[in-house]
Amino acid sequence: MALRLxxxxxxxxxxxxxxxxxxxxxxxxxxxxxxxxxxxxMEAVRGLIRRRARNLKxxxxxxxxxxxDLLIGAGCVAEVETSAVSLGEAGAAPRFTDAIERGELRIKxxxxxxxHSGLQAxxxxxxxxxxxxVIGSDLVRHRADWKVIQNxxxxxxxxxxxxxxxxxxxxxxxxxxxxxAGNVWIGRRRxxxxxxxxxxxxxxxxxxxxxxDMLEDELLAPGVLASVYVTAVARAEHGAWPLGVLxxxxxxxxxxxxYAQAAQTRQGFAxxxxxxVFPSPLARRGQGEGGLE
Amino acid sequence: xxxxxxxFLACTIARLIGDxxxxxxxxxxxxxxxxxxxxxxxxxxxPRLSLLHKRRGNPFTEGSRELFDLAGQGRIDVFFxxxxxxxxxxxxxxxGTGGYPNSEARFPGSFGSAFLYFAxxxxxxxxxxxxxxxxxxxxxxxxxxxxxxxxxWRRGGPQALVTGKAIFAWQPEMRRFRLxxxxxxxxxxxxxxxxxxxxxxxxxxxxxAEPAPxxxxxxxxxxxxxxxxxxxxxxxxxxxxxx
Numbered sequence: 001m002a003l004r005l006x007x008x009x010x011x012x013x014x015x016x017x018x019x020x021x022x023x024x025x026x027x028x029x030x031x032x033x034x035x036x037x038x039x040x041x042m043e044a045v046r047g048l049i050r051r052r053a054r055n056l057k058x059x060x061x062x063x064x065x066x067x068x069d070l071l072i073g074a075g076c077v078a079e080v081e082t083s084a085v086s087l088g089e090a091g092a093a094p095r096f097t098d099a100i101e102r103g104e105l106r107i108k109x110x111x112x113x114x115x116h117s118g119l120q121a122x123x124x125x126x127x128x129x130x131x132x133x134v135i136g137s138d139l140v141r142h143r144a145d146w147k148v149i150q151n152x153x154x155x156x157x158x159x160x161x162x163x164x165x166x167x168x169x170x171x172x173x174x175x176x177x178x179x180x181a182g183n184v185w186i187g188r189r190r191x192x193x194x195x196x197x198x199x200x201x202x203x204x205x206x207x208x209x210x211x212x213d214m215l216e217d218e219l220l221a222p223g224v225l226a227s228v229y230v231t232a233v234a235r236a237e238h239g240a241w242p243l244g245v246l247x248x249x250x251x252x253x254x255x256x257x258x259y260a261q262a263a264q265t266r267q268g269f270a271x272x273x274x275x276x277v278f279p280s281p282l283a284r285r286g287q288g289e290g291g292l293e
Numbered sequence: 294x295x296x297x298x299x300x301f302l303a304c305t306i307a308r309l310i311g312d313x314x315x316x317x318x319x320x321x322x323x324x325x326x327x328x329x330x331x332x333x334x335x336x337x338x339x340p341r342l343s344l345l346h347k348r349r350g351n352p353f354t355e356g357s358r359e360l361f362d363l364a365g366q367g368r369i370d371v372f373f374x375x376x377x378x379x380x381x382x383x384x385x386x387x388x389g390t391g392g393y394p395n396s397e398a399r400f401p402g403s404f405g406s407a408f409l410y411f412a413x414x415x416x417x418x419x420x421x422x423x424x425x426x427x428x429x430x431x432x433x434x435x436x437x438x439x440x441x442x443x444x445x446w447r448r449g450g451p452q453a454l455v456t457g458k459a460i461f462a463w464q465p466e467m468r469r470f471r472l473x474x475x476x477x478x479x480x481x482x483x484x485x486x487x488x489x490x491x492x493x494x495x496x497x498x499x500x501x502a503e504p505a506p507x508x509x510x511x512x513x514x515x516x517x518x519x520x521x522x523x524x525x526x527x528x529x530x531x532x533x534x535x536x
Contacts, residue, residue: 035357037346038357061357062357062358062404062405063401063402063404082402083402083403083404083405084387084401084402084403084404085401085402086320086401086402088320088346089524089525089526089527092400092401093401096399097399100389100394100395100396100399101395101396101397101398101399102395103395106394107394109388109394109402109403110402110403111403111404111405111406111407111408111436111437112357112361112404112405112408113358113361113365113405113408114407114408116357116358116361120358131365131408132365132408132411132412132446133407133408133409133410133411133412133446133447134407134408134411135441135445136435136438136441136442136445137403137407137435137436137437137438138388138393138434138435138436139403139407139436142393142394156444157444158444158446159444159445160446188351188353188354188355188356189356190354190355190356190358190359191356191357191358192356193356194356194358253525253526
């Protein structure tokens with residue numbers, strides 16, 4: 001792998017906004033992203049497209065959706081490693097499907113718990129993690145980083161699969177809150193903590209700044225990712241739209257259906273980018289153009 | 294009493310689930326979700342149902358890996374899988390057809406199938422489209438294998454394959470499907486004509502039971518309301534229901 005980011009810094013930086021945060025993520029980085037039903041930093045993803053990021057490698061933890069389809073369609077992505085790419089009820093991810101069928105995108109197909117296992121290995125600082133099942137799937141034949149070994153704890157034949165540790169360059173996601181110490185609140189979306197632990201850098205956009213230290217509040221603390229893992233944060237109100245944020249706002253199904261339709265063609269996708277990515281829909285909302293409604 | 298295909302299939306799958314402690318339902322599976330919700334409405338809230346993509350009140354607090362850890366321990370009795378292709382050895386393909394990695398037709402991907410097909414005690418295969426395009430002699434890509442050789446750890450496997458035309462039971466010793474029953478309005482000859490793989494068929498084949506009025510009342514009432522919260526488009530299409 002060409003790109004290696006510097007060692008983990010200690011202080012969480014507060015950046016001016018989602019575009020500044022996107023500017024800190026270098027071309028060529030392996031970026032770990034959560035699924036659409038988790039907490040996705042959509043405004044920072046739009047920021048990556050606005051800054052015309054290139055050659056990103058996306059890691060789906062464990063699957064990808066709308067954000068990946070946008071990045072792929074916008075030409076930001078060289079490779080995806082994921083268990084699936086889908087828009088859920090809105091159907092297949094049109095730009096992903098087109099890019100694979102045209103041979104324009106490299107893919108490393110996975111299965112959900114192998115992604116989790118690889119990240120858990122990185123979290124613990126060990127080289128691999130075993131997982132049951134999967135043997136006999138064609139996925140194994142195509143993954144040089146998945147190895148089948150004899151279970152060393154057993155005297156009888158017992159093949160078992162190992163997932164190599166996955167250490168992404170960047171974890172990128174959205175949070176409900178950040179506090180001034182740089183702690184972020186992700187609630188029950190603990191896959192975000194896993195990718196933050198495993199990644200070399202972690203970038204987080206957030207809805208609201210919360211006064212006080214969240215780690216000192218026993219009710220909030222279990223949903224907190226401590227600042228020790230957080231490289232930089234930036235405020236992005238409504239920053240997950242058109243995806244949702246826990247109980248704060250739901251997924252905008254009508255918008256996703258509209259996107260799924262528009263992105264069937266390259267021209268439709270280009271128009272979508274003009275309408276909703278260049279410029280920021282947050283700016284458009286300020287001008288009363290209704291981009292968010 | 295008239296019924297829709299979705300209602301019929303939900304009742305059929307509910308009967309196949311039968312006695313179970315814990316059923317998990319994945320993404321894009323509104324019919325299995327409705328089947329399990331129906332069963333719960335009939336049995337005073339049993340079995341436990343974990344909807345993996347539930348929008349509110351997701352059953353897990355350890356993130357998306359928790360389901361797989363739970364399944365690995367044997368805490369999931371019944372799971373559902375589909376397939377862009379399904380073959381006569383119960384192998385499923387969720388990746389693509391016509392070559393790999395640059396498939397001629399690419400599908401979303403394998404999700405957790407390669408693990409859950411082994412770890413869940415029973416898997417019900419469900420695909421409404423019953424055609425030679427879907428039910429093929431051999432899948433182009435094995436996302437998850439239907440059976441495993443001796444010595445390879447495997448807790449569970451396929452129980453049955455449900456389509457819009459029929460139910461096939463899985464025969465683990467023979468690694469082969471057997472036509473169990475044909476749905477009303479369809480025939481055994483039609484099933485043979487539209488199935489691309491070989492299977493066993495008894496001389497006399499039963500008809501899949503129709504939904505009972507009590508089942509339809511539950512589906513159209515409490516089940517429709519509950520399903521609408523997580524599969525809004527499906528509930529609106531089938532029942533005109535909203536959350």
